Amino acid sequence: MTRPRTLYEKIWDAHVVEQRPDATCLIFIDRHLVHEVTSPQAFAGLRASGRTVRRPDLTIAVPDHNVPTTARLDAAGNKLPIADPESAAQLAALEKNAPEFGIRYIDATAPEQGIVHVVGPEQGFSLPGTTIVCGDSHTACHGGIGALAFGIGTSEVEHVLATQTLLLQPSKTMEVRVEGEVGPGVSAKDIILHITGVIGAAGGTGHVIEYTGSAIRALSVEGRLTVSNMAIEGGARAGLIAPDETTFEYLKGRPYAPKGADWDAAVAYWKSLATDPGATYDKTVVIDAADIAPSVTWGTSPEDVVPITGIVPDPASFADPSKQAAAAKSLAYMGLEPGTRMQDVPVENIFIGSCTNSRIEDLRAAAAVIKGRHKADNVKWAIVVPGSGLVKAQAEAEGLDRIFTDAGLEWREPGCSACLAMNPDKVPAGERCASTSNRNFVGRQGPGARTHLVSPAMAAAAAVTGKLTDVRELMA
Amino acid sequence: MTPLDKVEGRAIPFGLKNVDTDVIIPAHWLKTTTREGMGRGAFESLRADPDNLFDSADFKGAPILIAGDNFGCGSSREHAAWALGDLGIRVVIAPSYSDIFSGNAVKNGILPVVLPQAAIDRLMEVATTDPVFVDLEHQTVTTQFQDRFSFEIDPFRKMCLLEGLDEISLTEKSDAAIGAYEKKLDADRPWMRPAA
Secondary structure, X not given: OOOOOXXXXXXXXXXXXXXXXXXXXXXXXXXXXXXOOOOHHHHHHHHHHOXXXXXXXXXXXOOOXXXXXXXXXXXXXXXXXXXXXXXXXXXXXXXXXHHHOOOEEOOOOOOOOEOHHHHHHHOOOOOOOOEEXXXXXXXXXXXXXXXXXXXXXXXXXXXXXXHXXXXXXOOEEEEEEEEOOOOOOOOHHHHHHHHHHXXXXXXXXXXXXXXXXXXXXOOOHHHHHHHHHHHHHHOOOEEEOOOOHHHHHHHOOOOOOOOHHXXXXXXXXXXXXXXXXXXXXXXXXXXXXXXXXXXXXXOOOXXXXXXXXXXXXXXXXXXXXXHHHHHHHHHHHHXXXXXXXXXXOEOOEEEEOOOOOOOHHHHHHHHHHHOOOOOOOOOOEEEEOXXXXXXXXXXXXXXXXXXXXXXXXXXXXXXXXXXXXXXXXXXXXXXXXXXXXXXXXXXXXXXXXXXXXXXXXXXXXXXXXXXXXXXXXXXX | OOOOOEEEEOEEEOOOXXXXXHXXXXXXXXXXXOOOOHHHHOOHHHHOOXXXXXXXXXXXXXXXXXXXXXXXXXXXXXXXXXXXXXXXXXXXXXXXEOHHHXXXXXXXXXXXXXXOHHHHHHHHHHHOOOOEEEEOOOOEEEOOOOOEEEOOOOHHHHHHHHHOOXXXXXXXXXXXXXXXXXXXXXXXXXXHOOOO
């Protein structure tokens, strides 16, 4: 009998092309997602060395980081120009590089365009048990359907384009088990914010995290993608959630997913991937779902999490001297005083979007809170950015766009947007944003911008009251 | 890639914990199609302060950077490594790194040295006034005051750095093995090819 293995070990073992004399392995990559920001230098490298793309059939290119979220076509259906010349040049480079190297290209004006990490699962291009890479750290997202997916640098993008492999060392394994039922108003985002607060921003470094337990199994695929998306915020290069009936139901019939007899063979294989009874992890963290409240960040690291009912901590309350210094720096940047109630912090900007929280379930959750209400007067800028053109169309079919616009929020075109402010969507310096994105880093949403990470329902609640708000108070 | 063996010189006593790649190089500097010139945007928010370490007379162009836990966390942007390289940094010394950053660093000829916090504290002290010596071959960090810290490094990464190796050329030697894997995959799990 073979040794019991974890989900991670099974996927890893199935992808070893060659083991080197040391622990390094040549790992086969099943899917490669390419966007405009981290690929131009890789394509230039291929050109300079006269190399081609080994497996264009396993690669999809889609622009997302730079694209404006305002209209992309004029009334006559012609493409509108991109105002920023640098963004325009990057977008043009991808549009040229993809066909030149034989790669599928989804244009910014195509109906299925969107954030790479929304598009992959939505198209059935991302599948359980596959290895997926992209020059973007939130590739961890695809772990939500049971794929071993991680972000890579541009040199690795070039390496995958040329060889369809990567030289990697096996990671350690970490189980984060969330048992029990979450309370009302607590979403997948609150679960992962809470986890990040518990394990810390470096808690998963060197590990792949498998999320297990009844609270994780109860999540929809959208929710699982949200959780795994932020594995990287806990330091883990990848997250994983075992594929199950919920996953299969979500993937069935999607354009690139297997069909007919292939589908049955695929499901049988996927069912064999779950961690074996008796398999061990290098580290296990157990969390009681009942302990998770609607959560919010106060600082400039995603580990700086408190329940919305909490207060801004005193830097002196941290045991670690370097954390004390970091917290003091964070509070100065955030313009917050220790002891302030989180619910008393006013916000001028609202961002609902990003690869963490821009899927249909996220938009439904935000719309449910905001329906029949209006944004507060002190909220100057509030945008809703769907994760893809298909999410946008679905939301419009359900009338969600009208709920948002009636409430005074702007309904935008899909892209990464204010999550990292590479396009024109930025939070002004010194202002706060209740944001459904994944990073509250210094300057992340624009120079001097102050980010509070929250769930979609919590962002909607903040839009209504003009301050960070416990969404449970607005729930019927 | 420029090979790396011994590096000696001033070490920037930076020391901050959880320094993310957005701090190392903010996103608006990523709107480029080349690898060059990233140093201008390196640590932009910190260098807005005219008294910052990076532009001080002592540390401008220093080849070594001393940092805190979880250096290079966050975004996978290799631009962070390019920016450090463009500043002249060849070695970073920290208690830990994000996995993606340390890989990106090595691919750009930058050595990420891992040392315990106590060693970092001592080096931070020395670095304010005196140079630091890094020897990759012997895996040591030393000072002129008899400090001697040994560090571990993965042998493959060490070889890549010492020889300035191009990983793609190395992998291309495994072309037959990759072909055999692809053939077996098509036979065992044909449904793995994208359906459309």
